[in-house]
Amino acid sequence: METIDKQQYTLNISSNLELSICVNKSNNFVLIGILCMAIAIFLALIVSFVLLGIKEGISFGFIISCIVGFLCSGYLVRLYLWNKYGKEVFIVNKNDFVMYYDYKLFKDSYRKLHFNSIQVYFEYNGVLMDISKGICCSRDEKCNSIICFKLDDEEIKSIGEIPIEVIINIGNQLND
Known part of the structure; x- marks a missing residue:
């Protein structure tokens, strides 16, 4: 079991994968x-x-x-x-994908999808990139991106951004 907890996201990898991406807090x-x-x-x-x-x-x-x-x-x-308090929650089980928006007092836009295949992509300069290509970020460059899950033929993109290295790690975990 791996749990990573940062201010902008929470990743929990055990029998399933749970990813929570927090919204940038307003003033x-x-x-x-x-x-x-x-x-x-x-x-x-x-x-x-x-x-x-x-x-x-x-x-x-x-x-x-x-x-x-x-x-x-x-x-x-x-x-x-x-x-x-807003955050996006993605839960991936064996062949089920659950996503919803958590407002702390209630949950919204709950979707549960069944899939046969899943791929993970990240967005780099406005283009969806496969995780196998990787990315090299310089110190001055922003290395955060939205995550895109492609379930069979349906794409689900996050609103918030997380580090590209985490997206690659998620893709590798789901492909194993």
């Missing part, structure tokens, strides 16, 4: 602004719903406005959670 000032805006919209809707509902009754237009406001507030909370 705390921006995150607080997003969260405050979501809370302000939510509270404004609750207060106006209570005040207008008591005095005048509730109209259809007001209900539609509340629904749109709640959806906007929910989107901002989701955006906050993704930028604060």
